[in-house]
Amino acid sequence: MSERFCSVADCPNPKLNNTPVGPLCSKHYQRYRRRGSVDSVAKPHAYTKKITGAPCTVGECTNPVVVRGMCGAHYQRNVKHGNPSTLLLDRSRTPEERFWSFVDKNGPEAFHSQTGKPIGKCWNWSGGVSDGYGMLWLNKKNIHAHRFSYRLYRGATPDGLELDHLCRNRSCSNPAHLEPVTHKENVRRGESPSAVARRTKRCKIGHEYEPSSGPGPRGCQTCRYWHTEAHNAKIRNRPFEQLALFPVSWVRTE
Numbered sequence: 001m002s003e004r005f006c007s008v009a010d011c012p013n014p015k016l017n018n019t020p021v022g023p024l025c026s027k028h029y030q031r032y033r034r035r036g037s038v039d040s041v042a043k044p045h046a047y048t049k050k051i052t053g054a055p056c057t058v059g060e061c062t063n064p065v066v067v068r069g070m071c072g073a074h075y076q077r078n079v080k081h082g083n084p085s086t087l088l089l090d091r092s093r094t095p096e097e098r099f100w101s102f103v104d105k106n107g108p109e110a111f112h113s114q115t116g117k118p119i120g121k122c123w124n125w126s127g128g129v130s131d132g133y134g135m136l137w138l139n140k141k142n143i144h145a146h147r148f149s150y151r152l153y154r155g156a157t158p159d160g161l162e163l164d165h166l167c168r169n170r171s172c173s174n175p176a177h178l179e180p181v182t183h184k185e186n187v188r189r190g191e192s193p194s195a196v197a198r199r200t201k202r203c204k205i206g207h208e209y210e211p212s213s214g215p216g217p218r219g220c221q222t223c224r225y226w227h228t229e230a231h232n233a234k235i236r237n238r239p240f241e242q243l244a245l246f247p248v249s250w251v252r253t254e
Contacts (some may be wrong), residue, residue: 008038058084095138099148102127102134103173110167110177113189122172123149132170149173162186 125134134145
């Protein structure tokens with residue numbers, strides 16, 4: 001065979017490298033470099049799929065065998081759960097039955113986050129959660145359990161609104177603890193730093209905040225004026241005791 005081609009018999013590929021056994025193509029060169037022989041073939045991996053005509057040996061499954069006498073689905077169940085017969089989802093139960101199997105109605109007593117009045121016990125979710133919210137598998141996707149509960153008892157959520165937990169318990173699925181509100185109102189009722197600051201009515205000293213006169217962060221006008229006068233007194237070398245002439249309500253009294 002010409003030196004331009006692989007020296008292995010019946011191989012039509014062009015040569016890539018010259019080796020002690022002759023010129024080799026890329027495939028045979030890799031075999032020679034890794035295993036020392038151009039004729040050695042790598043053993044198939046234990047998990048390599050080999051679809052045959054035989055059916056799966058698990059139960060009454062008729063899917064073709066992929067590996068170790070099992071189809072792909074039962075093999076993955078065996079790897080993840082140790083049993084190929086494990087049911088990942090009981091399809092014989094309705095969504096309502098699966099929902100109630102994860103609900104605990106004997107939760108703690110809750111109070112309205114806005115009025116402080118008692119609103120009954122929470123329905124805590126004992127299934128899977130995401131960021132504190134209960135999740136329910138429905139129609140090939142995960143949905144929030146509290147949304148499913150609200151739709152089950154009160155109907156669909158109005159367009160443009162979100163469900164707010166009045167009990168401030170994200171895992172609660174009690175429809176009586178849910179209220180449709182706008183996204184802005186939902187954020188305002190939350191526990192983020194901006195929401196908490198917005199609900200704060202007084203500064204750290206106790207002065208009541210005045211309405212903001214423009215864009216920017218809200219601040220205490222009394223404290224700001226007090227600190228400005230103290231700074232000016234320091235620059236002008238005036239005695240700090242002059243601040244004692246300010247009204248007593250401007251100074252912390254604790």
